[in-house]
Each structure stands twice: as C-alpha cells, then as structure tokens.
Amino acid sequence: MKPFAYARPRALTDALRLAQAGATAMAGGTDLLGLMKDGIVSPERIVDLRDVEALRGWTRAKGKGIRIGALETLAELEASPELAKLLPIVGEALRPAATLQLRMMGTVGGNLLQENRCWYFRDEAYPCWLKGGIRCFAVDGDNRLHAVLGADVCVAVAPSDLAPALIACDATVTLASARGTRTLPLSDLYRVPQGRARRMHGIIPGELITEVRVPENALARRGAFEKAMERKTWSFALVSVAVSVKLIGGVARDARIVLGGVAAVPWRARAAEKLLESRALDEAACQAAADAALDAAEPLKDNGYKVPLARELVRRTLRRLA
Amino acid sequence: MSIRVVKTQSEFEGEISEEIALVQGKDLKAWGAAADLSIVGKRHPRIDGIARVTGRAMYTQDLYLPGMLHVRLLRSPYPRAQVQRIDASRALALPGVRAVLHRFNAPKAPFRGEDTIFREEVRFVGDEVAAVAADREETAAEAVRLIDVDYEVLPFVVDLEEAMDEGAPRIEANGNVSESGKYERGDVTRAFASANTVVEQTYRTSTQLHNSLETHGAVATWDGDELVVHESTQHVFGVRAGLQNALKIPFSSIRVICDYMGGGFGSKGGAGKYTIIAALFARQLGAPVRCILTRDEENVAAGNRSATVQKIRIAAARKRIVAIEHLSWSNSGQGKWVANPPGPTNGLYDIPNVRTRSYRVVTNMGFLASFRAPGYVEGTFALDQSIDELALRIGLDPLELRRKHAGRMTDPQTGKRYSLKRLAQCYDIGATEIGWQHRRPEGLRGSAPHRRRGYGMASQLWGGSGLPPAYATVHLNPDGTVVVRSGTQDIGTGTRTVLAQVVAEELGVTLKDVRVEIGDTNDQYAPISAGSLTVASLTPAVRLAAADARSQLLDVAAGLLEVRASELRVQGGSVISHGRRTPLGEILKQVDNYTVVGKGSRFPNPEDVSLKTFGAHFVQLEVDVRTGEVFVEHVVAVHDIGRVVNPLLAASQVEGGVIQGLGFVLSEERVVDRPTGRVVNGNLEGYKVPTVRDVPKITVRFIDDPDTKANNVGAKGLGEPPIIPLPAAVANAVANAIGVRVRTAPITRARVLEALALRR
C-alpha cells in the first residue's frame, strides 16, 4: 500500500470540501484498502468519513418511506428488528453477505460502490481493459465467475448483494459534492462499462453517497432474496436474486426482479417483471418469468451453469412469495 | 549400554526405503489391550494450551528481533523465460534498502539438485528472480518493483492434459511425461478378456493448495560462527540439511528452531529458497533477516497437491472384482517427483489381477509438495468411485462388493500377514452409524423439493507404522519434574501432549509434572512430522527414554534408601518401597542438582508382518438438482490405527481431515489462466477452503485395538487417514443421490448441473 495523506472530518461540508480535489473517500475501508494493497488504486489523499455523524443511522418518516444514511454499517441494518419488519429483504440480503466482521466494518455507501471481484481486474499484473488497459483477459481466460447477461467489452459482474435488494425496492440514491446534490434511481448509478466510460458506476469524482431512500409504496410490496455461493458462506454471489412484488387479491402487481452476479450491473429482468403483471405467482407463471429473465443470456466458455442456476433462483424466489 | 546398528525397511507416504537405526539395550514389551494404563488412552487437553489461547505461543512469523531486516522477493511474471539481465540500481537507491541478491551476484547455493537458487531459466510464474533486504517490509516490496529485468520469453505449457499432448512445448529434454510408478500382479489381460462386466472411466482431480495459515518463512541470524534459523517447518533437521547443503557450513554452526508452527499439511518438509535467502542476507549484512512469504506467494511457490487425470478399468465376474487397471498422470509442475495415486489400488483390496502405472507430467507451474496423504486422496477418489460404478452395473450393494475384497488378513502386495486389520469392523460400525440400510440404489427423496438424498462410502488404506530413526531424552529434575527433549515438531497434532502422556505413564509421574521441549536441532534427531509418522515413531522412543530414566532413578533411590532397586517402583510421582511413599523430589534433592537423563531410541519395525492403518468413511448428503448445491448432512469416520493415545486430540485430527477432505471434494480448486500461466485465485477469497458453515455432523469412531506387533506403545499414525476416503465417499453419495456421477473434483455446482444436463 502506498503512503497517503489522511483527513478525518466531522462535518459533511468539510468532507465534501476535502473530497473535491482528487481525494478518495473511505467509509469502512474494507474494499478500498484491498484495492490499495493489491496495487489497483493508489490514492494520494484519503478522506475518512467515519466521523461524519450526519451520514449515520436510518429513519422512517410516515408516508415518506425509509432513509438510510450512507455510513450506516451493514451489521446495524441487518440487526435492526424495526427494519426487519418494514423491509425484511434488506436483512435477508445482508445475512449471507461477507462476514460479521466485514458487516460490522462495511457501510451501505461502500457496499453500493464496491469494485467488482474479477480476478483479472484484481491482479495488478493484468493490464485489463477496465483498468485502462488493452483488452479483457477474462473473455478468453477463466470466466467461470463472469457475466452471462448484457456484457460489452468487460465481463466482470456486479458484486453487491445489497444493491439488487435495494433496486428491487425502487431505492434512490443521493449524491453530494461541493457543487451540490443530485438524487437518482439507484439502478441508474450502475453502468455497463462501455467506450471511454470504463467504470461500473456513474459517480463523479468528488461526489459521495449521502443516503439511500426507499419510497413508501415499495414498503407495501413483499420481498425475497436468494443467493448461490461456492461454499456455504463468505463468498460473493455466483448468482443472487432479489424480488419485490405487490400481491393484491392473489395476483402480482408491480414486480421487480433484480439479479446480482450475472451482469456488470444489478440486472433488472424487465421482461420477466412484465410477464408477471396481474398474474398469480403459481408454478407456471414463476417458471415463465424465470425463463424470460434468462432469455437473453449469452454464457461464456466456463459459466454456462449460471443460466440454469439463475433461472432456478428466480423461480424459487418468486415462489416463496406466492 | 552399547549401541547396535540395525538395518530396516520403512514406509513413508507409500514408498519403501532402507533405514539404519541405532538402538540400545532391549525394546520394551508392548502395552497390550489389557495393560492397566492411567494416562495413555485418556482424554487430556493439550499441555501447551495456555500458550495457544493467550497469544503467547511464538510462531516464526511472530519473531521481531532488534535490527531485523525484511526480505521481499521478485518473482517471474512469465511461466518460462531466460533471465538475461538484471539491473537493481534503482532498487538499491531507495532509502532503507540494504542489499539485492539475484543470479548475477548471489553466491552459489545448491538447492534441490540445482546449483543455484536463482535460475537462469525461470520455469513458472512465481519462480524466484531476485531478493531485496530492507529495513522495512514495505520498503523491500517497493524496491522489488524497481528492479529491471530483461526476460526472453520461452514456449510453455501449464495444463496437465495439454502437457501430455504430443504437440505441447517440450519443457524437459526427455519429454513432459515420464513413468514414475509401476505395479502388476496376476494376469490382467487374461482377466479382462474373461470378465462378464467391464467398467472404464476417467476421473480428474484439481490442484489443491495447502494454505497453511502461517505461510512458509524463516528468520535467520548469523552471529559470526553460528547460524540460527527459526522456521515454520515440519522438519527442523531437514531444514538443517538443506542449509548445510546450500551454504557448506558444518552442523555445529547451524541451529534450526521451530517452537510453534501454524500448519503444515506436508509442504513444510525442509529448507525453502526463502530459508537460504534469509541465511545469505544474514551472513552478508550481519543482521537478523526475516523472509516470510505472502499469501499469494504461498499459493504459487510453496507447493500444491498435483492435479490428476486417472483412467480406471475394472472388471467383474461371478459378482466379484477380478481385475483392475489404474493409470494416473499427475501435474508435478516444476516438482522433481510425484506421488503415487494408484497406491490404494495396489494394496487396499484383495483383487487378484492388478496393473497400475503412475506418470509424472512436468509443466510450467509451481512444484508439487506432499499434501496430507499425497496420491492416496486422489487415487482413492478414483478407485472407490470405480468400485461403486462396477457395483451398480452388477447389481450389488457397493459395501457388499467391498466386503468381498476386504476381509483377507494378508497384504496382497507383499503376501505378508497384517499385524492387525480391522477394516471389516470399520465397515460394520460405519454402516450402523450412518444408517446404511436406508440407502437405495436409485437414491432417495430429499428433505425439500428438488432435493435428492444419497449415501456413499469409501475405504482407507495408509501406512502409518512409523519408523526409526527417532531419539529422545527424558530429564528428571531434582524436584521430581520431568523434561522430555526431542528434535520433533508439533504441527498442530498435539505432539507435546502425546509424548508427555507416554512419559508420565511409563515413569509413573503425573502429566502436569512433564514438560516437552521440541523443535530444536540441538536436541536428538526425530523424523519429519509428516506421513502420519510422529506418534508411531516417537512415542516408543520416549517410552524407552522414560524407562531408562526410571531405572537410573531407582538405582539412585535404592542407594539412598538402602534397599534393592528391585524392591522399588514409581507411582504417582513417588518412589514406593515396601508400602512407603517418598516423593521423587525428596529423593533427588538429596543428591544436589543431579539430573537423571534417560535415553531412548526407536527400534525397527518387525519385518515379518505388514503394518497398515485402515478405515472407512460413510456419508449421507443431499443434492439440490436445480441449483447443483451439495448439502453434506452426516459423515461417519471410522479408523483402525492401533492404540489411541489421546481420544480427545485424535478426534480433532479426524474432524480436521474430514473437513479438509470436504474442501478437496466440494470447493477447493486452484484456477490457472492458461494464456499467461498465472494462478488467478492464489488468495483466500478465490480459493475456497471450508468455513464453519461447511461442516456437517461428524461422528468419529476408533477401533482402538493396540497393535502390539507394531511397537511398544501399540499406536500407529493418524495424520493422513481421515482425509483419504472422504472425497470418494462424498462423490459416491452424490452419484447415489442424483443418479449421475460427477467424476471431477471438486464437485461444484457447475459440475453437478453439467452432469445433470448431460443426462437429460
């Protein structure tokens, strides 16, 4: 890890001021320090956000949904019995994520912005396309963990378990910088890296995530989350599926199906969602939606298994809500 | 007592070798099944537990000496290349850098058959190119990046089956494939010709990485005439030999120490290049030097269990196995040897016609190293699956088929009678504990939709007889306390505790009065802590040393108490004479600081019997046929290892072996990028060792019948047996559950789903 200068502001305004000129913001540090130790990034200045109290905690305002501060730790969210009542899918997504220590250290903002786990990206020796290099090494290398949907040049996948769950709940994210704030759907934060935009999210240098909001109407929907790993715990998802759906009189409305681990972004299966509209979540409908969700899959040499696996996880997650 | 020289044959990890043992006096009569033992055979927590739970146990990694320098290594980025030029000037200019060693300036230091540690032609990604010593580790790491090297990149091959291909780049003059093992009995050709049923299949196992939590490493100091090396090793004397060979200095100038060490599993068998480099820098710079590998380095340049491809042809006639042919190829990387996967096929089952071949395949990957039952884990994975496949074809219960070939009391390879064999009893116990009667050839419905349940089992054969030479001394202090000394090491099995139990038992003192000093070449020789050797090699020697100490003590006591020594005995830390108890301390303090020193040496194994360990694992599991996930529910591990010296520690060993076996068969796989030859998951994120959540219910059973022919304690080894049958048992249970066989380890979701898809 290269030496760096360090600042630890208390006020958000100070944090934004310090972050504006090319400094890197750090929350829990569990991803950033790993990238730095691996030589993938070498910031000269780090703004440690841990003392910015304004970014902590989560609140519920009647009729206005839920607001989660970007510095809320994953463990706090997971352990909250109140949140478990309001938005159980969050706890469900966090429980199999990483480890207790990492959830104690890691924050919501950091989780949403974590870098992908592609082993070529994470190995300094590969000048991979996403790092500004020449080409994707995974395409003709070992790509068992890589994307089956919507890939362009880079076939790395979105690693977060929390992001699919929150996107399924129509979450928005607020970004602040010294120049002001903007709010956008969380799903719009993520990009398939393309052309000159060799990044998996669209945050601008100097910007911080300050909060995530889940709208009131999403709280009325029921959610479920499933994750497949290479061992029983402490693994990034091979495939994860988050579903949120309103059930009125036994039929589905407003379904959201979001997959992790299959594409560069948390993958909204819109065709599958549409297919479920006004249908009961019976076996046939769930299977049809699952098939539709993976309809466009284009597996690589080593990851064909992800297609049936993802299909089954979608079907299973939907059936749990029936 | 005069010393006698005894020549003897010994088995180490399936290989037979000639050894010379020096022994004194007569061996003791073995403790039989009826022996009245109060300490041996009982559950005793480890005597070094406090050091381990307080953080005070000093591992090599924990040694920080004043003025110590740190080494980082520059490793080849190419799988094969000529090192043409090295310019270290930029590295040397970095403040804090003390020296750089590489092939153009390092002194000659012979290492494993080569005359240098920095090769002209580097042969795998991770091969050592240069070393930097600096006053901080991060400075050394930064300096490594500043070394400029010109490489001429050469053709290479990294994959086992690609390397076997005729068209592959030849990386050794005689070709990439060479025969390393060969065995035949009976007439295989005729037996196959006359058989009713023949099953022929190919099995594959992946490269498994040891991932000992403490990486390989050494800390060296050189004070002018003595080189002291602390190393995380399974063999301090092996490290000493390696240092002597490399540096050409006398044994009297080398001391190797290993107090606590953080796991070995076979790969820490002697000096590594890091050891020699630390010593060279220590000599050159006159300061303590620390060279500890990083996790990534550990996983590319510190050994691995070879990947294998194995072809088995197995034949039945009249519902018995009549012949088996087992051909195996192992990716030895840049290793100079290879394990013998057909070992179990040669010796486990009583099959009349057997032909096996083992081939070493060289590739441009890191070298293999012994890994807990090298060859036998991979070989049993293939062998015991082929038996299940044959059983299914001929309509027999796989356990029944095994029973037909497991009962004979003579070793099919040597014709010698086994000293002890309780394999059939292992089958009985395992079958009962797992509920084998519930097994159906077509599998069972599982506990949830889309889940299938299956049962599987496999057998275990391993040596474990122990061997000479092994020596120990027992020191009886004037206060009646005892110190046992031997140059062995505790790799996590509980060596100190087990030795203390045997000494306390023989000497008649309490366990808390015994301390065990190990891991120092200034003590007497003990063998490598590997191959399930330690208990069977060393406990007979310490028992003799304790007996010698007792006999001397009684002579002293007889003189002081003015009775005949034959009228005295030692019990509970006291000398008993005609019903009167005198504590040892009271006797010995009369002779002013006299230390009684008893010596013991390991006698040879009997040559008229075959000494083996046996066992069987039974597995109950479920498989989700839609997601490919395997849920292991219950493992029953039954082992026949002679006397169990400490059931508490022995059970821990078995659980550990089972869990490592689960990793091998379900999740562990080194992944190599073929175009570049780099290991892409040489870390604990991408390489999946089991977590606490991956552990099923494990039932451990021992036959615990002392093998009185084996040695005076009646104990055999337990280190490797519990990993050997587990992978095959899991594979058989998976096949039973889903009706289709996954013949490649690890049995991942991807492979399960692929196998199921192919059936449809």
Next chain:
Amino acid sequence: MAKAPDFVGPGALDVSFTVNGDGVRVHVPPHRTLLDTLRETLGLTGAKRVCDEGNCGACTVLVDGTPVYSCMTLAVACAGQVIETVEGLASNGELHPVQRAFIDHDAYQCGFCTPGQIMSCVALLRRDPSPSADDVMRAVSGNLCRCGAYPNIVNAALGAAKKRTKR
C-alpha cells in the same frame, strides 16, 4: 482532529488509543494498518497476518467492543478508541472463560487462527450470553481454520456460555 480539518501525513504522526486497558501513543504513517501496528510497534503478536486482505479473520481484534479485521483497519482511524487483543483477555493470571473452554474442548490444532476465533467468540458472548450453535457459527464464520477445528470451536463457545450463565 483539528477544528478546521485538513490532511495529515503521508509521514508519520502520533496516534493515541487504548490497548488492553493501557493508553498508548504510537508514531505511525496513515497507511499503517492496526494489525501491523499491534504486531510490529506494540509487540502484540497474538493477532496474525495470514491473508492481509480481510479474507481469513486471523487478525480479528475488538475495537470499541466490535470484532474487526485489524489488517483492514488503519491505525490512524483508531485514535481515541478502545482496542482489545487476545493478550488482554486473561486477568490476574486467570484465563477468560472462552480461553479456558478452547483448551478444554481442544478447539484448535496448529493454533494460528485461535486468537482471532477467541476474539470473535468473546465479542459474541458479550452481545449474547447464551447463544445458540447457529449464533456461534454466525460469529465465527468470518474466521477460517485450515486445520478444521470448527466443531470444537463451536462447542467451546457454547461451553463457555454455559459456564458463565451458571455462575
């Protein structure tokens, strides 16, 4: 921190925190991890460096009572915090109940992961004095043990809890 916060470093600076009950001040650069500071500067080598990137748990220590990976924690970020390591658990020569239970249940083999496992169990028992086996597994599922002492680790934590609740 100063009132008008600004960057410090990259050179070394003074950082004060409490380690095992004692106030300490170290002089470290911002990029130095808590793990390296404990081991190299403070001589507390119980926490181990195994992966150095948050993949194993052998460096687990408690910061303000919370189990964290000290290899992924900057020392400078611990200013003013209370750090506990395995070396600080025993008091007046008496082992902590979790340490005692690890010995009694043989919850280790090589012992290299043991300090981290123990710290995770200690933190659990403070949060929840009578955990279930599942709670224990959740608490130590971020601590790898290559020897496979897991069954005994779970038994040790449950055993320590039982002994404590009895008292």
